[in-house]
Amino acid sequence: MRVSVLQENLARGLSIVSRAVSPRSTLPVLANVLVATDEGRLRLSATNLELGITCWIGAKIQDEGSTTVPARTFSDLVATLPGGNQVEMSLTVRTQTLNVRCGASNTDLKCIDAQEFPPMPVSDVSQGLELNVMDFKEMIQQVVFAASTDDARPILTGVLVTVKGDTITLAAADGFRLSVRKARLSSPVARPLSAVIPARALSELARIASDGDKTLTMITPPGRAQVIFRVGDVELVSQLIDGMFPDYEQIIPRRCDTRAVLSTSAFLKACKQAEIFAREGSHIAKLNIQPGGELKPGVVEITGQSEETGSNQNIVDANIEGPGLLIAFNVRFLREVLDVIRTPNVALETTANNLPGVIRPVESQDDQSEFLHVIMPMHLGS
Amino acid sequence: MSIHILPAEVASQIAAGEVVERPASVVKELVENSLDAGASSITISIEGAGQRLVEVIDDGCGIPAEELALAVERHATSKLSQAADLFNIQTLGFRGEALASIGSVSNLTLVSRTAHSQVGAKLRMEGGQLLNLQPAGAPPGTTVRVEALFYNVPARLKFLKSEATERRLIDNLVVRYALAYPNVRFQLMQDKRPALQTSGRGERREILVALYGAEAARQMLEVNSIDGEMRISGFISPPSLTRSHRRDIFFYVNRRPVQDGALSAALLKGYHTLLMVGRYPLGAIFIEMPPDAVDVNVHPTKAEVRFRQPEQVFAALQSAVRRALLAHSPAPGLNISLHWGSGEQRPSSFTGHFDPSWPSMEKFPPQEASVEAQDANPPISASPPARASSQPGLPDQRVPLLRPVGQIAAAYLAAEGPDGLYLIDQHAAHERVLFERFLAQRSSGIPSQALLQPAAVHLSAAEARLLADQLPTLASLGFQVEPFGPGVFLVRAIPALLANSNPEDALRVLVENFEEDETPLQALQEERIIARVCKRAAVKAGAILSMEEQRALLFDLEACQSPRTCPHGRPTMIHLSVDLLERQFGRKGAR
Ligand SMILES: Nc1ncnc2c1ncn2[C@@H]1O[C@H](COP(=O)(O)OP(=O)(O)OP(=O)(O)O)[C@@H](O)[C@H]1O
Ligand SMILES: [Mg+2]
Numbered sequence: 001m002r003v004s005v006l007q008e009n010l011a012r013g014l015s016i017v018s019r020a021v022s023p024r025s026t027l028p029v030l031a032n033v034l035v036a037t038d039e040g041r042l043r044l045s046a047t048n049l050e051l052g053i054t055c056w057i058g059a060k061i062q063d064e065g066s067t068t069v070p071a072r073t074f075s076d077l078v079a080t081l082p083g084g085n086q087v088e089m090s091l092t093v094r095t096q097t098l099n100v101r102c103g104a105s106n107t108d109l110k111c112i113d114a115q116e117f118p119p120m121p122v123s124d125v126s127q128g129l130e131l132n133v134m135d136f137k138e139m140i141q142q143v144v145f146a147a148s149t150d151d152a153r154p155i156l157t158g159v160l161v162t163v164k165g166d167t168i169t170l171a172a173a174d175g176f177r178l179s180v181r182k183a184r185l186s187s188p189v190a191r192p193l194s195a196v197i198p199a200r201a202l203s204e205l206a207r208i209a210s211d212g213d214k215t216l217t218m219i220t221p222p223g224r225a226q227v228i229f230r231v232g233d234v235e236l237v238s239q240l241i242d243g244m245f246p247d248y249e250q251i252i253p254r255r256c257d258t259r260a261v262l263s264t265s266a267f268l269k270a271c272k273q274a275e276i277f278a279r280e281g282s283h284i285a286k287l288n289i290q291p292g293g294e295l296k297p298g299v300v301e302i303t304g305q306s307e308e309t310g311s312n313q314n315i316v317d318a319n320i321e322g323p324g325l326l327i328a329f330n331v332r333f334l335r336e337v338l339d340v341i342r343t344p345n346v347a348l349e350t351t352a353n354n355l356p357g358v359i360r361p362v363e364s365q366d367d368q369s370e371f372l373h374v375i376m377p378m379h380l381g382s
Numbered sequence: 383m384s385i386h387i388l389p390a391e392v393a394s395q396i397a398a399g400e401v402v403e404r405p406a407s408v409v410k411e412l413v414e415n416s417l418d419a420g421a422s423s424i425t426i427s428i429e430g431a432g433q434r435l436v437e438v439i440d441d442g443c444g445i446p447a448e449e450l451a452l453a454v455e456r457h458a459t460s461k462l463s464q465a466a467d468l469f470n471i472q473t474l475g476f477r478g479e480a481l482a483s484i485g486s487v488s489n490l491t492l493v494s495r496t497a498h499s500q501v502g503a504k505l506r507m508e509g510g511q512l513l514n515l516q517p518a519g520a521p522p523g524t525t526v527r528v529e530a531l532f533y534n535v536p537a538r539l540k541f542l543k544s545e546a547t548e549r550r551l552i553d554n555l556v557v558r559y560a561l562a563y564p565n566v567r568f569q570l571m572q573d574k575r576p577a578l579q580t581s582g583r584g585e586r587r588e589i590l591v592a593l594y595g596a597e598a599a600r601q602m603l604e605v606n607s608i609d610g611e612m613r614i615s616g617f618i619s620p621p622s623l624t625r626s627h628r629r630d631i632f633f634y635v636n637r638r639p640v641q642d643g644a645l646s647a648a649l650l651k652g653y654h655t656l657l658m659v660g661r662y663p664l665g666a667i668f669i670e671m672p673p674d675a676v677d678v679n680v681h682p683t684k685a686e687v688r689f690r691q692p693e694q695v696f697a698a699l700q701s702a703v704r705r706a707l708l709a710h711s712p713a714p715g716l717n718i719s720l721h722w723g724s725g726e727q728r729p730s731s732f733t734g735h736f737d738p739s740w741p742s743m744e745k746f747p748p749q750e751a752s753v754e755a756q757d758a759n760p761p762i763s764a765s766p767p768a769r770a771s772s773q774p775g776l777p778d779q780r781v782p783l784l785r786p787v788g789q790i791a792a793a794y795l796a797a798e799g800p801d802g803l804y805l806i807d808q809h810a811a812h813e814r815v816l817f818e819r820f821l822a823q824r825s826s827g828i829p830s831q832a833l834l835q836p837a838a839v840h841l842s843a844a845e846a847r848l849l850a851d852q853l854p855t856l857a858s859l860g861f862q863v864e865p866f867g868p869g870v871f872l873v874r875a876i877p878a879l880l881a882n883s884n885p886e887d888a889l890r891v892l893v894e895n896f897e898e899d900e901t902p903l904q905a906l907q908e909e910r911i912i913a914r915v916c917k918r919a920a921v922k923a924g925a926i927l928s929m930e931e932q933r934a935l936l937f938d939l940e941a942c943q944s945p946r947t948c949p950h951g952r953p954t955m956i957h958l959s960v961d962l963l964e965r966q967f968g969r970k971g972a973r
Binding site for chain 2: 151153173175177178246283307328330376377379
């Protein structure tokens with residue numbers, strides 16, 4: 001293999017794919033990046049067997065070929081090569097040594113034969129579902145944080161993605177909270193789809209997808225238990241999670257007694273403060289929802305308290321319909337959901353201190369609310 | 383052998399107990415009878431999840447008309463005659479109990495004809511009363527119809543789970559028998575719709591699909607090994623295919639489905655190092671051995687067996703599994719590395735927080751190098767163990783500021799303190815941290831976190847009784863648990879401190895707790911419960927901790943009142959002083 005690529009392109013490609021490298025694997029080749037010529041471009045791939053990322057970059061190819069290069073060393077090296085210069089790489093197949101030259105720098109890297117690299121599926125983009133990058137990125141951000149990080153229930157470490165008719169829905173839950181986000185597709189799909197994608201893979205996708213890219217293609221090859229995302233020159237492949245995602249529709253409360261509408265930013269700030277004091281172990285914060293009267297506005301009083309640190313209280317003005325209520329929540333959960341709500345106002349819907357609370361963005365009339373978040377309350381035992 | 387009533391001294395040696403607990407038990411007994419009768423085709427029809435109707439039709443040997451009435455008597459069997467036979471059982475049935483038990487709680491119709499008689503006979507029984515017995519035309523074989531199950535025992539009825547669950551139990555049961563008898567054609571109808579159909583052509587893998595789903599069934603590896611008179615065969619999953627529970631592991635001994643924790647343990651040992659902590663394989667393992675090498679007469683519903691030489695069985699199983707895995711898996715350990723590779727998958731159960739109340743370095747007393755806190759059984763309490771006062775050099779149990787150095791064997795942390803090296807048992811240390819947080823919260827009320835969906839926990843009758851007695855105590859600890867039918871409890875909320883653990887596990891550990899500890903004292907009981915719960919919730923040995931997590935755990939431990947022991951009294955740390963290190967390395971003469 002003999003190729004030359006622009007330093008910037010190589011550095012960018014490596015930084016994208018190296019997120020899928022598994023340095024601590026017992027399979028040494030997984031700590032490497034596959035470097036291969038591919039139809040006039042250079043292909044970089046990394047995989048940890050669960051998640052794989054491939055990035056194609058422009059290159060001048062003199063001789064075709066491929067090898068796998070230790071990811072860490074290679075990235076560190078390339079990052080320090082002079083920008084604007086060509087990086088010349090040539091492989092000695094017999095010794096699997098990659099010579100890397102750039103400017104005055106000359107390096108020999110010990111590689112592992114590309115044969116040992118796990119095969120990465122090749123996708124047929126024409127079969128995929130087209131999504132708007134920015135919209136999908138926002139959808140991901142609004143649900144992934146609610147997925148579980150606990151391997152004891154693998155299904156909850158994933159995000160349920162369903163596509164039916166002209167609607168795509170993302171849902172994630174960790175046993176205590178549920179985040180659901182829907183969006184309209186530009187055109188309805190022929191074949192409905194339902195897959196549980198690891199939250200980690202979606203987070204990576206959101207990280208990779210940059211503002212410059214317009215569309216993102218999602219492909220679920222039949223019978224392969226995999227999902228492939230293609231965005232620009234990057235392809236991300238993830239194993240799907242096997243199992244039944246809980247039927248979340250039945251968890252969503254149908255009605256509420258008390259609806260408080262607050263400023264999202266004021267509520268978020270109050271939660272951040274309370275969290276400092278609610279830290280010890282349980283993150284419990286109390287919300288005192290007090291409807292207004294003739295003269296005074298309604299308020300929500302948010303209190304965080306700790307034996308050791310002290311206590312903190314914040315009062316946020318609110319428009320409240322229905323009776324008052326004292327209810328407690330994990331304040332970290334509140335903060336995390338408020339962090340992903342983009343509308344200026346947010347509604348907190350509650351009914352009783354032992355029933356779930358629902359948080360929704362308050363949208364303008366014509367923009368129907370497509371996001372909702374259910375949080376189970378906490379309770380102080382006697 | 384013809385059906386006869388067992389002599390009392392034989393009957394009394396048979397493991398006694400409740401035979402029919404639920405519709406699935408009826409199905410089990412009837413299917414076993416058909417299999418014992420040598421049937422090559424068994425058709426099972428279920429209506430109303432088995433409560434309205436369980437009908438089993440077979441083409442087996444049939445029951446002679448003159449023996450039909452005997453078949454429904456207690457202790458009447460054709461499969462056993464003397465006590466010695468109990469040690470050489472070759473049939474699934476042997477107690478002569480099943481039909482009698484079923485007949486006493488339902489309306490039972492039995493129609494049977496043997497191949498060499500012209501007409502058959504029909505028997506009708508209602509709630510244990512024999513109503514009539516008359517000749518009847520029938521194809522060779524036996525048909526048993528069980529209607530209105532439990533109509534005369536309303537208490538039982540109330541204990542049944544939802545129809546969907548009971549139906550599923552029946553489905554699972556029939557699949558398991560079908561797998562053991564691939565040469566028998568099974569047909570299962572639920573409310574007139576086919577739920578399972580096997581070809582009877584001896585193809586086990588086709589039945590595996592019904593058990594595990596197509597994808598998993600495809601991946602299953604075959605096990606096949608012979609060890610003396612014992613043969614182990616069946617299927618296990620490759621290390622890449624795992625579950626978070628053991629419920630997909632099935633064992634058969636001489637084609638009888640059995641439950642045996644020790645067999646599971648042996649199977650898991652075969653996977654040694656190939657599975658991540660908390661992950662379990664799938665498996666359907668058939669153990670065949672001479673009937674006299676295994677005692678099947680140990681459990682009232684025949685669900686358990688006792689091996690004459692258990693160690694030999696376990697060892698054979700373990701090596702059979704190992705061999706199958708090595709033969710099929712080119713890169714053992716992949717599964718582990720895959721999870722190790724991604725650092726963010728582990729729950730970070732101890733989020734670090736800065737605690738200004740750490741003891742300063744000066745406060746830390748000089749100590750002798752040794753394993754500290756060796757007490758086997760100090761009282762469980764938040765105050766320093768009594769040992770502290772008996773050692774004048776130890777005014778305070780607290781530990782100094784520790785700097786994490788790294789993790790050893792995924793179980794211990796190495797840390798540097800002002801006076802040398804500390805080795806910390808991560809599990810014991812986290813147990814201590816959780817325990818003290820619980821105690822600290824107790825004064826102001828233990829916060830509990832509600833679950834999105836209540837978790838149902840199924841317990842044995844004895845466990846359920848223990849739990850029911852403790853519900854108020856549990857409530858004060860932050861568990862919101864309510865009875866939900868016999869042996870079933872719904873967990874609605876768990877202590878916030880345990881939010882990272884599985885609610886079902888957390889509750890289960892409490893029941894185990896009650897069995898072992900019989901302290902009447904409420905307060906002590908409560909602390910023991912807390913200690914138990916913390917043990918289950920604490921980070922396990924085997925979990926890789928990031929540097930961040932290690933640091934957080936050390937911080938939290940430093941803040942504890944009694945950081946040097948876990949709530950059960952085992953040491954959390956070993957201290958090797960600089961002095962000791964110097965002497966060991968020969969830099970300083972022995973004193
Ligand atoms: N489907 C059948 N075909 C032929 N004979 C049967 C059938 N079902 C029952 N029998 C006869 O009826 C007898 C009593 O059956 P039952 O199930 O009550 O007891 P068992 O099978 O001997 O022992 P167990 O209580 O362990 O099942 C059997 O021993 C057998 O002779
Ligand atoms: Mg029987």
